[in-house]
Amino acid sequence: MIGTSPEQWVNTLMDTLGAPGAGIAIALENLFPPLPSEVILPLAGFAASTGKMNLIAALLWTTAGSVVGALALYGLGAWLGRERMIALAAKVPLVKAKDIEKSEDWFNRHGMKAVFFGRMIPVFRSLISVPAGVERMPLPVFLCLTTLGSAIWNTAFIMAGYALGENWKEVSGYVSTYSKVVLGVALLVLLAWVVKRVVKSRKEQRQD
Template sequence: MIGTSAQQWVDTLMDTLGAPGAGIATALENLFPPLPSEVILPLAGFAVSTGRMNLIAALLWTTAGSVVGALALYGLGAWLGRERTISLVSKVPLVKASDVEKTEEWFNRHGMKAVFFGRMIPVFRSLISVPAGIERMPLPVFLCLTTLGSAIWNTAFIMAGYALGENWEKVSGYVSTYSKFVVGFVLLALVAFVVRRVVKSRREKQRG
């Protein structure tokens, strides 16, 4: 849950600008994690339920905001590029350039599904745009997949906020559990990777 001041800022932005304000907040959440969409979107839905915002406008503007935010991160990935990414990754302990190559192979096989479904997974919603940029996924394809995935996610949360009305904050509680599961899974995978890499490194030293 975002802090009260941040929540008030988003609410004020929507009050002042209406649906475009919701779109701006959604664009910013791609770049600033303290502004999660699972709070912004239900709040927009609540605003729709009170008549402060039009439903169709809210859906269109928030989806446009999601695409703009994703494009910014896609641009960051394109700027980094393959060679710069490998150079940066090679400086990270226990990570090798071959890991980047394996990731590239995986993304080339599953990139379209990753971009589409990734828009519906906390944490990965924003991050998936970076490898798409690094691998230079065709921009029309990226825009299409991002728009569709974002539209589904945004619609679900705006409608939930609309249905719950003043109880819109309950949505954040449900998603918080989902987010913790995702983060926990990622941390376990990271620990498994580190352990496996350390064991492999020690075995190589013993053989040497």
């Protein structure tokens, strides 16, 4: 399948395996965010509208795929743990141990909302599983929030693809715009943080 587009790759997977193929594609999308769910989910809905797969099976398998992918990243976070995260952060320019502590405090206050609503934000829906693992969020809670959030996201786009039929690509266009806006905002926030940290670091150097 090398050299094929994401659409062709996912289509081949679903033609071969049916609804489980859609679930596998979504699990991989969690692990490799460049595989876009805005292609996988509406395409699965379109396939269901043509009778290639059962609609309920598509919803169940894609949600199961989301949970499996999230669990893998949760496991990565749990394996890394707090000490390894601090050690890694120490090697990143401009990042300090207290930044990790602030992140921990934030996650302890807002972690449940972040895991639930994060399932509906591009890229973030994959990354949020890692700090959940690092902070050892209770696994039943993590699974419940991940399943609910993923089910809402998956159902919305599968049903849109199902309703639009051959025009399912219209969904991808809207979600692509949404993704770009979200990523643009994230980059601006990151840039603002870097500028603030550089200015603060220079002030500290002058004082020394």
